[in-house]
Amino acid sequence: MTTTLEAALTDIPECVARALQEDIGAGDITAMLIPEQQHAKAEVICRQQAVICGCAWVDEVFAQLDSTVQLNWLVQDGDFVQPNQTLLTLSGNARVLLTGERTALNFLQLLSGTATLARHYAGLAANSQVKILDTRKTIPGLRLAQKYAVTVGGCHNHRIGLYDAFLIKENHIAACGGIALAVAKAREIAPEKQVEVEVENLDELKQALDALADVVMLDNFSPEDMNRLNQLNLGTTKVEVSGDITHEKLAGYLHSAVSYISSGSLTKHVQAVDLSMRLIAYAK
Numbered sequence: 001m002t003t004t005l006e007a008a009l010t011d012i013p014e015c016v017a018r019a020l021q022e023d024i025g026a027g028d029i030t031a032m033l034i035p036e037q038q039h040a041k042a043e044v045i046c047r048q049q050a051v052i053c054g055c056a057w058v059d060e061v062f063a064q065l066d067s068t069v070q071l072n073w074l075v076q077d078g079d080f081v082q083p084n085q086t087l088l089t090l091s092g093n094a095r096v097l098l099t100g101e102r103t104a105l106n107f108l109q110l111l112s113g114t115a116t117l118a119r120h121y122a123g124l125a126a127n128s129q130v131k132i133l134d135t136r137k138t139i140p141g142l143r144l145a146q147k148y149a150v151t152v153g154g155c156h157n158h159r160i161g162l163y164d165a166f167l168i169k170e171n172h173i174a175a176c177g178g179i180a181l182a183v184a185k186a187r188e189i190a191p192e193k194q195v196e197v198e199v200e201n202l203d204e205l206k207q208a209l210d211a212l213a214d215v216v217m218l219d220n221f222s223p224e225d226m227n228r229l230n231q232l233n234l235g236t237t238k239v240e241v242s243g244d245i246t247h248e249k250l251a252g253y254l255h256s257a258v259s260y261i262s263s264g265s266l267t268k269h270v271q272a273v274d275l276s277m278r279l280i281a282y283a284k
Contacts, residue, residue, distance in 0.1 A: 007144060007148070008145060008147075010144075011144040011145065012057055012060050012145075013060060013064075015107075015141060016057060016060040016061055016064055016107075017064060018141065019061075019103045019106065019107070020061065020064060020100075020103055024099060028095070028099040030098075031095040031098050031099050032095070034098070035094075036095065038093070038282060038283070039091075039092065039093060039094060040091075040092070040093075040094035040279050041089065041091045041280050041281040042089065042090045042091075042097050042277050042278060042279045042280060043086050043088070043089045043090070043277070044086070044087045044088050044090075044104075044105070044275060044276070045085065045086055045087065045275065045276055045277075045278070046082075046083065046274070046275055047274035047276065048273060048274050049080070049081065049083060049116075050112050050113075050115075051078065051079070051081075051116045051118075052077060052079045052080075052087065052108075052112050052115070053077045053114065053148070053149045053152040053153070054077070054108040054110070054111035054145075054149070055073055055076060055108075056077075057107035057108065057111065058071070058088070058108055059071060061104040061107070062090070062092070062097075062104065065096050065100045066092060066093055066096040068092055068093070069092030069096055069097065069100075070090065070091045071088055071090050072088060072090075072091075073088045074087060074089070075087050075088070078115070078152050087275070090277075094279070097277075097279070098279075101277050104277075105277060108273075109272035109273050109274075109275050110142070110145075110146075110149075110270065110272055111148075111149040111152075112272075112273040112275075113271050113272045113273045114150060114153065114267060115149045115152040115153035116273060117265070117266060117269070117270055117271075118132075118134075118149065118152070118153025118266055119153040119154050120153075121155055122153060122154030122155050124247065124250055124251070124254075125250070125254060125261070128255060129259070130254050130258055130259065130260065130261055131155075131156045131260050132260075132261050132266075133155065133157065133158040133260050133261065133262040134147060134150045134156070134158055134262070134263070134264075134266045134267055135158055135242075135263070135264040135266070135267070136158070136159070136162075137268045138267045138268070139267070143160065143161065144160070147160060147267075150266055156260075158262055159194075164193070165193055165194040165196065166186045166193055166194065166196060167196045167198065167217070168183065168186065168195070168197045168198065168213075170198065178207070179197055179199075179204060179208050179213075180207060180210065180211045182197070183208070183211035183213055184211070194214045194215065196215035196216070196217055197215075197217065198217040198242075199216055199217065200219050200220070201221075202228060205218070206232075208237070209234065212235070212236075212237070214236075214237065214238065215237065215238045215239070215259075216237055216238075216239055217240045217241070217242055217262070218239065218240065220243040221241070226256065230256060232257075234257060238259040238260065239257050240258070240259065240261070240262055241258050241261050241262075242261070245262075245263045245265070
């Protein structure tokens, strides 16, 4: 599944409202230093190279605070920007601009950081058929936002949550009585859903193949086992690798039997992009 902006939009108002509430609380007392009717213009600048993502979240921040604030975007989601490039200008009540600044930049910095890292990983796999996938290791409350940012950067989504695909792991297998029984039960519960099985050795891999799992996830397979993988008849089953994905390991998977590489780093090891907002004009 791929998280489009259309899908993420359903989640944005609630995310923004929650973020504004935790920041503003009973009121922005510092903004009260500014005359109530003072008008201002501002610009948001990026201080580094980055892939921009999160414009809709910024729009929503100011729409919820004051719908008369005007935003003029000079970029759009997916654009690659350079240091000191202006991303947007804003015009409106000075108090509102300053009250919304931190929340707006938080969304834009995080999602742009996610998209930027995803663009890096996508570039590593650019000349192969392998798809780089995210995981469910997202910041709580921002699942759709971060998964959208991953796609903006050029990578792909694994399952969105626990509801849209099966991922049968060690504990599920033990509780069900084996891989074959777990896969059969999954087909019975939701035959239209993808069934993926995580395996830890070649014996479990063969069991998953015999059970006709749609995808097998190889968890920390040894180099020797990976070499033997190419000798197996996989049929229609796709292979995913996960766990401690380094640049060196990733390069080794690109021209093998692997179809997917999943990495939690896409969403949990994100460095926020360096942005700043400056007021550039005032009018009473």
